[in-house]
Amino acid sequence: MNNRVFVQAAVQTKFGELWDQDWTDLAQTVTQQALQQTTISLSQIDAIFVGSMTHAWVLGQHNLTGVVSQMLGVHIPIIPIEVACASGGVAFYQAVQAIQSGQYQRVLVLGVEKMADVESSVIAEALMGAAAFEEREAGLTFPGLYALIARAYMHQYGLSREDLAQVPVASHKWAKLNPLAQFPFEITPEQVINSSCVASPLGLLDCSGVSDGAAVVILSNKPAAVSVLSSQMATDSIGLMSRHSMTDLKAVQIAAKQAYQQAKLKPTDIDLAEVHDCFSIAQVVAMEDLGLAAKGKGIEAALGQKLPINTSGGLKACGHPVGATGVKQVVEIVTQLQGQAGARQISHPKIGLTHNVAGSGSAAVVSILRKEPG
Amino acid sequence: MYWKNPVRSWRRQPNRYEYLNQTGKLISWTEISAPPVSFQWQQTYLVGLIKLDSGETTVHQLVEVSRDQLKMGMKLKGVLRKLYEDGPEGVITYGVKFKPIKQI
Numbered sequence: 001m002n003n004r005v006f007v008q009a010a011v012q013t014k015f016g017e018l019w020d021q022d023w024t025d026l027a028q029t030v031t032q033q034a035l036q037q038t039t040i041s042l043s044q045i046d047a048i049f050v051g052s053m054t055h056a057w058v059l060g061q062h063n064l065t066g067v068v069s070q071m072l073g074v075h076i077p078i079i080p081i082e083v084a085c086a087s088g089g090v091a092f093y094q095a096v097q098a099i100q101s102g103q104y105q106r107v108l109v110l111g112v113e114k115m116a117d118v119e120s121s122v123i124a125e126a127l128m129g130a131a132a133f134e135e136r137e138a139g140l141t142f143p144g145l146y147a148l149i150a151r152a153y154m155h156q157y158g159l160s161r162e163d164l165a166q167v168p169v170a171s172h173k174w175a176k177l178n179p180l181a182q183f184p185f186e187i188t189p190e191q192v193i194n195s196s197c198v199a200s201p202l203g204l205l206d207c208s209g210v211s212d213g214a215a216v217v218i219l220s221n222k223p224a225a226v227s228v229l230s231s232q233m234a235t236d237s238i239g240l241m242s243r244h245s246m247t248d249l250k251a252v253q254i255a256a257k258q259a260y261q262q263a264k265l266k267p268t269d270i271d272l273a274e275v276h277d278c279f280s281i282a283q284v285v286a287m288e289d290l291g292l293a294a295k296g297k298g299i300e301a302a303l304g305q306k307l308p309i310n311t312s313g314g315l316k317a318c319g320h321p322v323g324a325t326g327v328k329q330v331v332e333i334v335t336q337l338q339g340q341a342g343a344r345q346i347s348h349p350k351i352g353l354t355h356n357v358a359g360s361g362s363a364a365v366v367s368i369l370r371k372e373p374g
Numbered sequence: 375m376y377w378k379n380p381v382r383s384w385r386r387q388p389n390r391y392e393y394l395n396q397t398g399k400l401i402s403w404t405e406i407s408a409p410p411v412s413f414q415w416q417q418t419y420l421v422g423l424i425k426l427d428s429g430e431t432t433v434h435q436l437v438e439v440s441r442d443q444l445k446m447g448m449k450l451k452g453v454l455r456k457l458y459e460d461g462p463e464g465v466i467t468y469g470v471k472f473k474p475i476k477q478i
Contacts, residue, residue, distance in 0.1 A: 125410040137457060137469065138421050138433045139406055139413040147404035148423050148433075155402070155446050200405040200441070241423060241431040246402060 005099045006224035007217060007369070008106075009037035010334035012327075015213035015319030016182040017116040023052075023059060024071050026214035027112045031072065034108070034216035045218075046104035047077040049095045051088035051111040052323035057126040058118050068110070082323075084130035085278060087111065088215065089233075089326025089356025089365030095219050096231040096367070105221050111327030112214040123210050127322070130359040132239030143207050143279060145240055145360040147199035150281035152246040154201070157296035159284065161201060165192035167280040168205050168316050170303050175313025177344035182211050182319030192280075206280040211319035215327035217334070223372070226334050229351075230262035231367040240360045249361035252289035256355075259366040260291070267291035270368070271349035272307055272336055274329035276357040277314040286355055290366070308346045311336060326356035326365060337371040380465045393434065393452040393470040398426035400448045405441050415459060424450055424472055438473040449475040 011034040013026055021029070035042055050068055055061045064080040083090040088111030095107040115123050124141045131145065140148075153159055169189055175181035187205060195203035219228070234254035237243060244250065260266060267290065275290070277283035287298035292306060302309060312318040312332040315325060333352035335341045349371065356365045402423040409416060420436040422444075436444070437455055450472040457469040 120408065121411045121414060124408065125412065128410055135433055136410075138435050139409055139416065139419055140404075140421055140433065141406060141408065141410055143408065144404050144406050144421060148402040148421075151404065152402040152423070197405070197407045199407065202404075239433075241433045243431075246423065 003100050003102055003221045005096050005219050005228040006222060007226040007228065007334050008040055008220050008222070008224050009034040009216065009218040010331040011037060012180055012215035012324070012331045013213050014180045015211045015321060018212040019116070021212065023055060023061070023112055023114045024067065026114065026212065027068065027110060028071055030214040030216045031108065031110060034218050038218055040106055040218060040220065042072060042074065045074070045076060045106050045108050047079065047098065048108045048110060049091040050078060050080045051091035051326060052080065052113060053082055053084055053087050054113060054115060054123070054126045054322065057129070058123070059114060083363050084358035085276070085322045086326055086356045086358035086363050086365055087323040088328070089354070090363065092217060092326055092330055092367065093231045093233045093365045096228050099219055099221055107219050109217045109219065109327055110214070111324035113321030113323040114212050115210045115321060116212050120210060134241065135239055141199060142360070143202050144199040146279035146281055147202045148240060149246055149285065149360070150201055150279070153281060153285065156247055159299060161193060162189060163299050164206070164280050164284070165189040167277065167283050167302050168192055171277060171310055171314040171316040174311050174344055175317030177342070178313050178318060181313040181317055182209060183313070183317045202279055202281070208278045208315040208320035211321040213319055213321035213324045213328070215324045215331050217327055217330050225372055226337050227370050227372055229265070229368045229370050230259040231365065232258035232262060233363065233365045234258070235363045236361055238359060238362045243361070248285060249289050249357065249364065251361050251364040252286065252355065252357060252366065255364045255366040256290045259368050263368040265351065265368060269351055270307060270353045271351050272311060272333070272346055273309055273353040273355065274312060274332050275309060275314070275355040277310060277316050278320060278357070280316070282357070283309070283314070290353070290355060311341065311344050311346060326354070329354040329356060330367065330369070333369050337369060383465055383467055390469050393432060394454060396426050396428070396452045397475065398424045398450055400444065400446060400450055401425045401431070403436065403444055412458060420444070422450065422472060435471040436473070437471045451475050
């Protein structure tokens, strides 16, 4: 029990509207790239955990176990995981558990999503499968659900529209330095405020886009440069209206507390974080739920004034292929801890955190990774 | 898209009107400008998060009010309205939306 877990490889594809690549193209490409990063061969992998959400709706494809088995020519356990936008994070969490428990020694975590083939109203309906029936029947969308959180937060804590608009601006500054980002260019607060309304008070530039992409992490119990100190998952009601508060996510608070405890660390020990900024307000709330800022004071931390946040560009600007996102967050932290982030490399990070959320907060995974000494 | 079946609508009948005539106050709201497929016939519409007098929080569309007239804390009441013309159940479906109690 409690075997240590190390990251042997961490790779993502370019995120964006990848018209020339299908789900299996993305999965195959990123898996081969990850295997080339390590001495572990495909035949040595004990199991594969696959995070993906919309394949059945968008592609008409169920049974990803068979799809991946045929694609790689393997007969090992392949476990698809669908937990909305936290599918990739939960796949990572499950893989960590499997190695810690001694069930497996070498595990591949694959996150893939193919979303851009259908128009935005169709993908909005597909994503709303992750919300409560009552929310769907009211005609809500995920931008709408986070808009409800945003208005309640702005009313309760006095956050201005101008301050909220700074959040995606900061994400785009990082994305400009990331060659794999979907939107690698800068934007201004005025552009955010004046962008077309999606669900008031949120405009188009407050929202993560529709993305294709994939990411892979290979984990094992064999020592490597980066280890996983903790990975914790917590859950909450599927409907926003059933929560105790509209301005925080309890699942994140629980997962974060347990992740810090397991890692024997405090929020002040974290050097950088990849957080789930599906909408600008989500990044502000995340800072508070992760213990990186006091309640109502999340905006400064969200803008990176305490520690670097979302050096990949985050969901907003790197892209949000939903099943790949939780795995990509780990890839970015590993890349930074190994000092391989190129133009966006921060100075000597030792501890990184990832935060992946399902729906409007029905599940959350918080993981903490460390650069091994020496 | 999944198979449209009116039996879903029939099965929900006992619960569909539980919010009719209930009152509460507005605790958050949004105007949806990019609706999902089933609501594109409405183009834009208001959705409110409502704290009912019973203590329960619920979410419904808001009617007989414009976005400029909405105020946090305003009192609302559940009324019967059409939800879909050709929605997931394949039948014209009625349910509850909320409107301001005071004449605007």
